[in-house]
Amino acid sequence: MASQFVARSLDEIRFWSRIMKEHALFLSLGFNFDDTKLIQEAQQYIDLFERIEQQLGQFTVNSDPQQIATFNNQVYQAAASIWAYKRKVLGLSLRCEIRSNNFPLLLDHTSREAAYFAERLKELNEGKLKPTPAKIIKENVFFLRIMADHSKFIGHLLDPSERKLVDQAREFSHDFDQLVFQATDLDSMRPQSETQPILDHFLDENRVSVVALRDFKKAARELIEECRIKSIIHPLLADHVFREAERFLHIIDMFEASLTSNK
Structure with a gap:
């Protein structure tokens, strides 16, 4: 310990x-x-x-x-x-x-x-x-909101002429807003350890969305570093938001391992 x-x-x-x-x-x-x-x-x-x-x-x-x-x-x-x-x-x-x-x-x-x-x-x-079920949900609410914010910032800091990337950022913003609402609803239900299948599904669903956003951020970071897209995004900021998505995935892994050990 x-x-x-x-x-x-x-x-x-x-x-x-x-x-x-x-x-x-x-x-x-x-x-x-x-x-x-x-x-x-x-x-x-x-x-x-x-x-x-x-x-x-x-x-x-x-x-x-x-x-x-x-x-x-x-x-x-x-x-x-x-x-x-x-x-x-x-x-x-x-x-x-x-x-x-x-x-x-x-x-x-x-x-x-x-x-x-x-x-x-x-x-x-x-x-x-050791995370409790309530802690797992609250931490996901926190990180899902962070991911939603990142999507909004990216959409606003890209040059307006980068229409496809701006649209992608807006789609991620919408998707993560929905996940925040869903996680907030689950938080208010206060599930206990016996509702582990719900938590397993909750984490799996979040992982899929975070992986997609992480990959988008990685691609955007590379394009920004190579000056291949128009934006006012600092290269360090592009890497910064990528690392935070990686962090969220790491935390999901930790939570899943904790739930598995309780089975």
């Missing part, structure tokens, strides 16, 4: 610290040139999560669990802080106190991911390693 706690903690921090660092970069690129304070704050978060990534190098799966718990608390504070920063920027945007190229939905989206990261670290330190 201790080794699982260490491995899971390091995995979460490795993945999400990079995501947080990239969020700060993307937000800074979207600000106006005169939003100097917000840009400086974004740079501070880039530096903060780079330091966390460097600290990761001193730990292994054989590290002392107590040291990892302390590290989790430290990173939790960083995640909570960047969440507050993102919510502050969202408030400024909604009140029209700043004008930037950061969609309000993007600001909300990135703050949800920071909250998720912080919550994962808190759960790990509380010893919550």
Whole structure:
């Protein structure tokens, strides 16, 4: 159990610290040139999560669990802080106190991911390693909404002349919105362990859709890197959303393995 706690903690921090660092970069690129304070704050978060990534190098799966718990608390504070920063920027945007190229939905989206990261670290330190049926559904609701958001962002950041790709992005947005509604309905039904066949089907259905979106993102990333399509999508952003789809598939694998072990 201790080794699982260490491995899971390091995995979460490795993945999400990079995501947080990239969020700060993307937000800074979207600000106006005169939003100097917000840009400086974004740079501070880039530096903060780079330091966390460097600290990761001193730990292994054989590290002392107590040291990892302390590290989790430290990173939790960083995640909570960047969440507050993102919510502050969202408030400024909604009140029209700043004008930037950061969609309000993007600001909300990135703050949800920071909250998720912080919550994962808190759960790990509380010893919550085995997912319950309710946890499986809630986490799928979270990631399905993330995938739906990605589809919307891609559709809006592609050049309007890329009609086929824009249409594909809109189709993915619609499909994932429907999956979010379906998952939310299942969440309100609060299925227990005896409804495992429903959870198995739920995960299988989500996997099919996420694989299709992951493959679309991969193709788009390659086209953007090779300058073969017209868009204002940063190549790092294209890779960023691809990695998050891969992460969701990894989590579905973990959930399926957990359900199988309960049979």
